[in-house]
Amino acid sequence: MTMAGNLRRVTGLDRVGGLRKVARLGRRRSRVDLSHHARSPLGSSVVNCVAYLDGVRAPAAGDLVSAVEEVRKHRHGFVWLGLHEPTNDEFAGIAELFDLHPLAVEDAVEAHQRPKVERYDETLFAVFKTVCYVEHEQLTATSEVVDTGEIMVFVGPDFVVTVRHGRHGSLGPLREGLEADPGQLAIGPSSVLHAIADHVVDDYLHVIDSVQADIDQVEADVFAENGARTDPGRIYQLKRELLELKRAVVPLKRPLTDLAEHPVRVVDPQIQAYFRDVSDHLLRATEQIAAFDELLNSILQAHLAQVTVAQNEDMRKITAWAAVIAVPTMVCGVYGMNFDHMPELHWRFGYPLMLGVISGVCLLLYRGFRSNGWL
Secondary structure, eight states: OOHHHHHHHHHTTTSTTHHHHHHHHHHHTTTSOOOSTTSOTTOSSEEEEEEEETTEEOOOOSOHHHHHHHHHHHSSEEEEEEEESOOHHHHHHHHHHHTOOHHHHHHHHHOOOOSEEEEETTEEEEEEEEEEEOOOSSOOTTOOOEEEEEEEEEEOSSEEEEEEESSSOOOHHHHHHHHTOHHHHTTOHHHHHHHHHHHHHHHHHHHHHHHHHHHHHHHHHHTSTTGGGSOHHHHHHHHHHHHHHHHHHGGGHHHHHHHHHSOOTTSOHHHHHHHHHHHHHHHHHHHHHHHHHHHHHHHHHHHHHHHHHHHHHHHHHHHHHHHHHHHHHHHHHHHTSOOSSOTTTTOTTHHHHHHHHHHHHHHHHHHHHHHTTOO
């Protein structure tokens, strides 16, 4: 029986009705990406479980407990257990096996945590917010631009437990990349922690590049001809999505700085230097997000100014036409009064004369307003 299959005993899936529970879990997790070969075919929360000895993947034999015992006996390896949205019951046996702190376990199961790094005795608990750019043909006031998830990482002297929440952020390709570099894996569990942090921050930069394309498009539309007609909801939507991205990126700055600058028992000194590079990339992402926020504020202010100018132009046109129309209204109003003695009232050419005066005055007003740019 494979190691991933025998995890049912640790997570409690071998109890009576366990197969029915697995089926229910499979139906409930229909959103999960099952395309990667590492996902358990049982549909449980276990994605993969691998033991590494001296940086080399050990044969998949025995259950999780046996793998941990073998690693601790060998003293030069660790176990990497990957989970996706586990329940409390599924995680209880794993937490007991690795002696994980209850507070960290609660955070890992419930999710919706702020990015952080916490130390519990000899275990390091890290929370990373994952982000994914949502492709769309055209940005609208309701378009989803950024989708977020979470990766929780428990790092101990001889184990790594990763808990993933969300529809994206699969660690299968990351695991394969690490296995191609046994020298890096031989350093220990902290090499996995660094690889995950680097992977998450690289995704931030990729998403930021995609968001920049949306911002450039909105900016071009605002400053194009008839830019005042641009839907301001698109700008507000980008600001909301950028705020969600900011919540994922900015809080990670302090934890990465701590990992890079302060000694941690489970983080190898060789790996600690690599965290500085990840911290630099995160700083770049943070600065770009701040710049995008300022740029969107400027675009919004420019759009509002364009709307105000357009409204002023409309008011000037309305005022100019009202002044032109006021001339015939006034003359006709005067001659519409019932008086016997009025200028040119009984003259044969009085009516054509008044029409000519009205037309001439209106024409002069029209030319004056047109030369001043009011019409």
